[in-house]
Amino acid sequence: MTSIVKPRSYIIKTRFFPFFPFRFFTPLPMTSVIDPSTIGKPRRPRRHVRTLTGYLPDTDEAGEAKWPRGEEKIWRAGTRGVDSDVPSITKSFVNHVQTSLARQAYNLDNLGAYQAAALSVRDSLLVNWNDTQMNYTRKAPKRAYYLSLEFLMGRTLDNALLNLGLKEPYAKGIKGLGFSIEDILEQERDAGLGNGGLGRLAACYLDSAATQELPVWGYGLRYKYGIFQQLISPEGNQLEAPDPWLDNQNPWELPRLDVTYEIRFYGQADRLNDGTGRALWTGGQEVLAVAYDVMIPGYGHRTTNNLRLWESKPKRGFDLNSFNAGNYEAAVESSNSAAAITAVLYPNDHTSFGKELRLKQQYFWTAASLADIIRRFKNLGKPMTKFPEYVAIQLNDTHPTLAIPELMRILIDEEDFDWDTAWQIVTQTFFYTNHTVLPEALEKWPVPLIEHVLPRHLQIIYDINLFFLQSVERKFPGDRDRLARMSLIEEGTPKQVRMAFLACIGSRKVNGVAELHSDLVRTTILKDFVEFEGISKFGNVTNGITPRRWLDQCNPELSALISKTLKLEKDVWLKDLTKLEGLLPFAEEKKFRREWTAIKQRNKERLAHYVQTTLGYTVNTNALFDVQIKRLHEYKRQTLNILGVIHRYLSLKNMTPAQRKKAIPRVVFFAGKAAPAYYIAKLTIRLIVNVARVINNDPETKEYLTLFFLPDYSVSLAEILIPASDISQHISTAGTEASGTSNMKFCLNGGLLLGTVDGANIEIAEEVGEANVFFFGHLTPAVEDIRYQHLYHPVPIETKCPALANVIDQVSQGLFGPGDVYEPLLNTIRQTDYYLLTDDFDSYIAALAMVDEAYADKEEWAKKSIRTTAKMGKFSSDRAIMEYAESYWNLEPTPVPPGPAL
Numbered sequence: 001m002t003s004i005v006k007p008r009s010y011i012i013k014t015r016f017f018p019f020f021p022f023r024f025f026t027p028l029p030m031t032s033v034i035d036p037s038t039i040g041k042p043r044r045p046r047r048h049v050r051t052l053t054g055y056l057p058d059t060d061e062a063g064e065a066k067w068p069r070g071e072e073k074i075w076r077a078g079t080r081g082v083d084s085d086v087p088s089i090t091k092s093f094v095n096h097v098q099t100s101l102a103r104q105a106y107n108l109d110n111l112g113a114y115q116a117a118a119l120s121v122r123d124s125l126l127v128n129w130n131d132t133q134m135n136y137t138r139k140a141p142k143r144a145y146y147l148s149l150e151f152l153m154g155r156t157l158d159n160a161l162l163n164l165g166l167k168e169p170y171a172k173g174i175k176g177l178g179f180s181i182e183d184i185l186e187q188e189r190d191a192g193l194g195n196g197g198l199g200r201l202a203a204c205y206l207d208s209a210a211t212q213e214l215p216v217w218g219y220g221l222r223y224k225y226g227i228f229q230q231l232i233s234p235e236g237n238q239l240e241a242p243d244p245w246l247d248n249q250n251p252w253e254l255p256r257l258d259v260t261y262e263i264r265f266y267g268q269a270d271r272l273n274d275g276t277g278r279a280l281w282t283g284g285q286e287v288l289a290v291a292y293d294v295m296i297p298g299y300g301h302r303t304t305n306n307l308r309l310w311e312s313k314p315k316r317g318f319d320l321n322s323f324n325a326g327n328y329e330a331a332v333e334s335s336n337s338a339a340a341i342t343a344v345l346y347p348n349d350h351t352s353f354g355k356e357l358r359l360k361q362q363y364f365w366t367a368a369s370l371a372d373i374i375r376r377f378k379n380l381g382k383p384m385t386k387f388p389e390y391v392a393i394q395l396n397d398t399h400p401t402l403a404i405p406e407l408m409r410i411l412i413d414e415e416d417f418d419w420d421t422a423w424q425i426v427t428q429t430f431f432y433t434n435h436t437v438l439p440e441a442l443e444k445w446p447v448p449l450i451e452h453v454l455p456r457h458l459q460i461i462y463d464i465n466l467f468f469l470q471s472v473e474r475k476f477p478g479d480r481d482r483l484a485r486m487s488l489i490e491e492g493t494p495k496q497v498r499m500a501f502l503a504c505i506g507s508r509k510v511n512g513v514a515e516l517h518s519d520l521v522r523t524t525i526l527k528d529f530v531e532f533e534g535i536s537k538f539g540n541v542t543n544g545i546t547p548r549r550w551l552d553q554c555n556p557e558l559s560a561l562i563s564k565t566l567k568l569e570k571d572v573w574l575k576d577l578t579k580l581e582g583l584l585p586f587a588e589e590k591k592f593r594r595e596w597t598a599i600k601q602r603n604k605e606r607l608a609h610y611v612q613t614t615l616g617y618t619v620n621t622n623a624l625f626d627v628q629i630k631r632l633h634e635y636k637r638q639t640l641n642i643l644g645v646i647h648r649y650l651s652l653k654n655m656t657p658a659q660r661k662k663a664i665p666r667v668v669f670f671a672g673k674a675a676p677a678y679y680i681a682k683l684t685i686r687l688i689v690n691v692a693r694v695i696n697n698d699p700e701t702k703e704y705l706t707l708f709f710l711p712d713y714s715v716s717l718a719e720i721l722i723p724a725s726d727i728s729q730h731i732s733t734a735g736t737e738a739s740g741t742s743n744m745k746f747c748l749n750g751g752l753l754l755g756t757v758d759g760a761n762i763e764i765a766e767e768v769g770e771a772n773v774f775f776f777g778h779l780t781p782a783v784e785d786i787r788y789q790h791l792y793h794p795v796p797i798e799t800k801c802p803a804l805a806n807v808i809d810q811v812s813q814g815l816f817g818p819g820d821v822y823e824p825l826l827n828t829i830r831q832t833d834y835y836l837l838t839d840d841f842d843s844y845i846a847a848l849a850m851v852d853e854a855y856a857d858k859e860e861w862a863k864k865s866i867r868t869t870a871k872m873g874k875f876s877s878d879r880a881i882m883e884y885a886e887s888y889w890n891l892e893p894t895p896v897p898p899g900p901a902l
């Protein structure tokens with residue numbers, strides 16, 4: 001084997017910009033090309049050690065540290081029940097510096113200050129969290145559990161301060177100590193325990209459930225490494241480095257070393273043959289699940305829910321027998337294999353791959369969560385037959401579907417229920433949300449793998465399938481094709497378990513995440529199940545986003561303008577987002593439009609500053625800002641966007657200087673990660689980076705067109721990009737994007753939408769009016785026929801779409817570096833063109849031209865922007881979570897009574 005020596009400049013170093021006076025001009029940690037030795041290392045900020053103002057190493061006469069100049073104003077936090085006056089906050093902060101962190105008050109850097117602030121805020125959260133849990137225990141309401149393998153939480157401190165109503169006093173207290181809240185907030189690493197939309201949706205739902213005072217807990221995994229850090233090599237290749245997010249102690253989690261469960265893998269399952277259907281599952285590997293709790297504060301009141309994340313640990317430290325026999329490797333092997341289960345988040349989405357470790361993650365998590373839920377239920381002293389009256393479990397996609405056979409196993413093997421009663425309990429408890437209809441993303445697990453890892457569960461799945469197919473046979477006698485289509489087991493070598501079907505038949509209700517998507521679920525992947533079980537089981541809950549993070553936190557100036565204009569405290573409209581409609585009449589007022597536009601402009605400058613300090617480029621903030629930020633995937637068609645950019649560039653090159661002067665200047669931003677093994681997606685990134693290199697350095701055109709790929713997309717980077725956008729692109733092939741949620745975030749921040757008639761774009765257009773969105777492309781019903789045409793009656797691109805053919809030729813001929821590199825990507829378009837680029841390109845270019853035209857009229861554009869924000873009320877995740885609570889889970893808000901601790 002030959003080893004590849006990489007040139008020195010190939011690798012990328014992390015750079016930090018630890019000091020900037022104003023939060024919005026403080027860049028995130030970013031990457032640039034420097035030093036091979038640093039790849040994969042955690043980002044370490046440079047340390048600026050300082051003394052807390054008023055905290056000299058010497059104490060006063062009484063031997064106590066002096067308090068800073070008295071700040072006596074009491075900050076009211078309503079009924080939030082926590083210390084909210086500046087002196088108490090200061091005291092708590094200093095106390096944490098000196099005790100929890102064991103640091104001196106004269107020796108503190110921003111990171112230490114962040115940690116002290118976080119620990120102090122955590123104390124306040126804990127008061128409310130304890131009272132909330134006590135309240136739930138006392139009132140014993142029905143509870144819902146949201147099982148998600150991903151929770152993309154981003155940063156917590158700012159959100160916790162907002163929800164507790166403590167932003168102002170903390171800013172004051174921290175300022176009084178010589179630090180700035182903005183700098184401190186920037187110290188926090190994102191909790192990146194998710195890939196994209198599905199994980200961020202889970203985070204928004206937790207925020208909304210707490211805000212609506214609903215008894216909802218999340219259950220997930222505490223990955224040691226979250227989503228990888230993305231680095232870009234000089235060639236434009238994506239490189240991945242681990243994300244050691246827990247390296248600096250995580251102040252937001254509460255280790256619960258006393259809450260543990262033993263989880264079994266492998267071994268053997270012996271049916272008892274005593275007529276009960278029970279089996280004994282023994283042997284194999286046992287690992288320990290340890291709970292870590294993360295507090296989830298609701299906005300504006302005391303309810304503080306819980307997100308419980310499981311960590312895997314060996315049941316015993318190491319194998320003493322092997323150790324004593326001198327076989328040290330064998331002695332630690334099993335402990336390593338236990339720890340591996342929660343070591344890392346799988347960085348794929350939309351590709352099923354059947355890896356054993358992933359299956360173990362799924363079972364480990366569902367088994368621990370169910371054991372915990374059942375233990376809590378049993379404390380109520382009710383019989384298990386009442387379980388569904390007190391417990392609803394929401395399956396976030398198919399990832400937790402093993403919870404269905406696991407609950408069957410517990411009810412039959414451990415609780416002695418007969419099959420029918422057990423199945424009745426199970427099918428009243430679970431609810432399944434589907435998040436994609438793309439065939440490659442529908443999970444299937446090889447039968448031999450399940451048999452090996454979870455032998456008892458395979459027996460149960462086969463039994464479920466047998467009884468299910470018998471009932472199908474009764475309804476549709478003799479329809480063998482139907483039985484084959486609906487079987488949980490797909491024939492083949494190997495046979496595979498179809499997890500979406502198992503989730504569907506094991507659940508009380510099934511839903512999609514936007515109207516179009518839910519229709520597609522009902523008419524395509526689950527069509528047979530609708531015919532069998534009836535349409536009423538199959539619903540829709542259109543996704544939503546939390547306006548706390550995605551407007552108030554990321555765009556505070558806009559939030560303040562909205563409050564001032566509506567003459568409402570933000571507490572009111574942030575909890576009832578339909579109140580934004582009150583902005584509509586102001587779209588007609590010139591003064592208001594000016595204020596609105598000025599805020600957008602400042603947000604653009606904040607983004608420009610970020611680009612300047614991270615990539616070293618100056619951005620023209622008078623240009624239209626055009627943003628596409630999402631996972632890289634062929635169906636999302638970043639390729640269409642970059643080919644459109646090239647088309648614009650070629651057009652500009654063909655213009656005379658006088659013609660060019662009339663062009664609308666445009667800056668295009670891309671950000672997003674590709675799954676590490678997704679070759680075509682990575683090639684798209686490479687193309688974007690290399691097109692940027694050429695275009696941004698072309699003196700003839702750069703005034704009119706520049707392009708940036710921002711590395712290492714994250715929640716925090718989204719919080720900078722979204723408020724700065726004039727137009728954002730959501731251009732998936734019709735019928736492929738289940739919902740999309742960033743489309744909602746952009747529109748909420750007054751960015752207009754350029755998109756296809758797909759996912760939630762459709763409902764956004766219904767709300768804001770088609771005059772305020774730019775739609776293009778073929779519609780969903782046409783897609784299948786067009787694909788058929790591509791396969792059986794292909795038309796050469798030169799004939800079908802000469803403009804696109806020309807763009808592809810330029811890439812191929814090397815305008816953006818060696819053309820042969822891009823051949824595999826270009827061939828996907830030249831050959832089957834599964835995602836319809838050749839069919840949609842012309843209308844896409846036409847839509848971009850309409851955007852230019854509309855943007856030329858600044859007053860009209862501002863009106864569109866205001867009207868868009870005004871009509872986004874429907875897309876609050878508060879609405880979405882209430883739909884789940886009322887129409888699915890049958891859950892009531894359970895407020896924490898005001899007053900002191902219970």
Ligand code: 26V
Pocket residue numbers: 195196197198201346348349350351352353397435436441442443513543737738739740741759
């Ligand atoms: C699927 C798989 C397949 C096995 C390998 C790992 C893995 C990881 C994640 C997924 C889920 C893919 C589904 C998904 O993320 N859907 C997105 O869900 C968003 C929230 O509903 C929605 O807005 C997006 O349109 C949809 O693509």
